[in-house]
Amino acid sequence: MPTALFTAMVSVATTVGANRIVRGTAITHPLGDPARLPEDERALRERIVQAGMDALRVTPEAGQIFQPAAEPPPGASSGGLNRP
Amino acid sequence: MDTDERHRVRIVHYLNQFFGGIGAEEAAGHSVEVRHGPVGPGLALQKALGDQGEVVATIICGDNYFAEHEPQALEQILAAISGAQPGVVVLGPAFNSGRYGMACGAIGRSVVERLRVSAVSGMHPENPAVKEFCRFLHVVPTTATAMGMGHAIPRMAALAVRLASGERIGPAEEEGYLARGFRRNAVAAENGAQRAVRMLLRKMRGEAYRTETPLPSFDRVEPARPLADLSQATIAIVTEGGVVPQGNPDKLEAHAATHWARYSIAGLRELSRESFDCVHGGFDPGNAKADPHRLVPLDVLRDLEARGLIGKLHEYMYVTVGNGTSVLRAREFASEIARELKEAGVQGVVLPAT
Numbered sequence: 001m002p003t004a005l006f007t008a009m010v011s012v013a014t015t016v017g018a019n020r021i022v023r024g025t026a027i028t029h030p031l032g033d034p035a036r037l038p039e040d041e042r043a044l045r046e047r048i049v050q051a052g053m054d055a056l057r058v059t060p061e062a063g064q065i066f067q068p069a070a071e072p073p074p075g076a077s078s079g080g081l082n083r084p
Numbered sequence: 085m086d087t088d089e090r091h092r093v094r095i096v097h098y099l100n101q102f103f104g105g106i107g108a109e110e111a112a113g114h115s116v117e118v119r120h121g122p123v124g125p126g127l128a129l130q131k132a133l134g135d136q137g138e139v140v141a142t143i144i145c146g147d148n149y150f151a152e153h154e155p156q157a158l159e160q161i162l163a164a165i166s167g168a169q170p171g172v173v174v175l176g177p178a179f180n181s182g183r184y185g186m187a188c189g190a191i192g193r194s195v196v197e198r199l200r201v202s203a204v205s206g207m208h209p210e211n212p213a214v215k216e217f218c219r220f221l222h223v224v225p226t227t228a229t230a231m232g233m234g235h236a237i238p239r240m241a242a243l244a245v246r247l248a249s250g251e252r253i254g255p256a257e258e259e260g261y262l263a264r265g266f267r268r269n270a271v272a273a274e275n276g277a278q279r280a281v282r283m284l285l286r287k288m289r290g291e292a293y294r295t296e297t298p299l300p301s302f303d304r305v306e307p308a309r310p311l312a313d314l315s316q317a318t319i320a321i322v323t324e325g326g327v328v329p330q331g332n333p334d335k336l337e338a339h340a341a342t343h344w345a346r347y348s349i350a351g352l353r354e355l356s357r358e359s360f361d362c363v364h365g366g367f368d369p370g371n372a373k374a375d376p377h378r379l380v381p382l383d384v385l386r387d388l389e390a391r392g393l394i395g396k397l398h399e400y401m402y403v404t405v406g407n408g409t410s411v412l413r414a415r416e417f418a419s420e421i422a423r424e425l426k427e428a429g430v431q432g433v434v435l436p437a438t
Contacts, residue, residue, distance in 0.1 A: 001308050001422070001426070001430065001432055002307070002308040002309065002310055002311060002431075003308070003435050004432075004434055004435065005435045005437060006434070006436045007438065008151065008438070009151055009182070011186060011216070012182055012186060013437075015215055015216045016212055016215075016303075017305055019305065020307065024436075024437075026148070026152055027148050027151060027152070027183070027367050028112075028367050028368055028370070028372065028438070029371040029372070029379075030325075030378070030436060030438060031378055031379060031380075031436055032371070032375060032377060033378075034371050034374065041375075042383070045377060045378075046387075048381070049381050049385065049434075052434055053314060053388070053393070053394070056310060057310050057314060058310050059307060059309065062307070
């Protein structure tokens with residue numbers, strides 16, 4: 001079954017043969033960032049999870065890396081969950 | 085210059101933050117530091133070298149820092165190595181530490197390819213860095229933990245000195261390093277027909293025999309078909325991040341996990357720090373303890389579920405600790421968990437890892 005692997009250690013994931021690799025933020029906080037304010041951190045987590053959902057929806061190349069969407073510029077609404 | 089000095093090989097030694105004496109996981113973000121002479125295990129390395137070599141410099145870098153800033157860290161480290169003008173570079177040993185191994189491998193490879201200097205490391209055969217880097221540098225096999233330091237260092241020292249002298253190193257099995265995948269022609273005492281018949285006779289008698297051509301083992305898995313409609317799909321959380329209920333009721337080991345566990349998340353919208361803990365021994369769990377969602381994004385997944393963007397979240401989350409977990413065991417865990425997921429009608433998996 002399709003599996004989205006979330007990790008900051010992308011090179012290890014590629015080496016061992018994972019096919020849907022989502023780039024996490026850092027080793028101790030792949031789906032977060034303690035340096036951010038809670039709302040920003042949550043928005044970041046949404047973008048990372050969304051990259052995983054994208055990975056589950058497509059047929060990847062072997063070892064394909066899915067990069068979470070970039071942070072929207074200040075003033076734009078946060079979170080990326082409104083995609084179809 | 086006196087005779088001893090002329091033959092003393094200059095050696096640069098690379099260590100992570102732990103073996104470099106900076107600190108444990110909390111210091112894994114330590115940036116590149118260069119010291120004169122040997123540090124920590126470098127002292128044993130110097131002792132093993134005797135007057136054949138001198139550890140002129142030690143480079144220390146945090147495992148997380150290297151993993152998260154590889155291009156810059158690599159340039160800094162390479163510049164420092166180049167400046168010290170070594171005859172050979174010794175890295176680690178990294179034992180079964182994945183991040184440390186990857187750093188040793190990446191640096192070793194760059195040293196060989198860009199500085200044209202030999203590199204030697206030591207790793208447990210299952211270290212993922214072995215598969216990735218063993219053909220670029222010479223890697224001595226070690227135990228999984230630092231208990232094998234006393235065994236690894238003299239072997240690394242001996243190989244380092246020979247490499248620095250330009251000596252050609254023989255086959256992996258004879259010389260005691262991990263096979264690099266190169267083939268060199270050699271003349272055998274008996275011809276191929278004789279060797280083949282000899283091997284067949286041993287095989288027929290049930291005696292041990294050694295193939296001359298080991299077939300490569302590929303562990304490529306075809307990507308599973310994608311989900312046609314996420315909004316109808318059941319998704320399960322499987323993690324090696326060691327996020328468990330407080331008290332670790334199933335006693336998941338921080339290292340070399342022997343099992344996995346299953347926890348109900350039915351009705352749970354969040355993983356609070358009060359109710360959940362992180363027991364993974366391979367990194368500093370402070371951030372994950374403060375907010376488990378930094379490892380397992382239950383908050384966001386529940387949100388996606390509520391908005392109908394995914395069909396539903398499976399009622400159980402599956403947890404183990406991926407720290408020095410034997411590959412064989414990890415495969416068994418995966419089969420067992422996959423069987424349960426299939427029976428429960430799960431269609432896709434979210435696998436947060438470190």
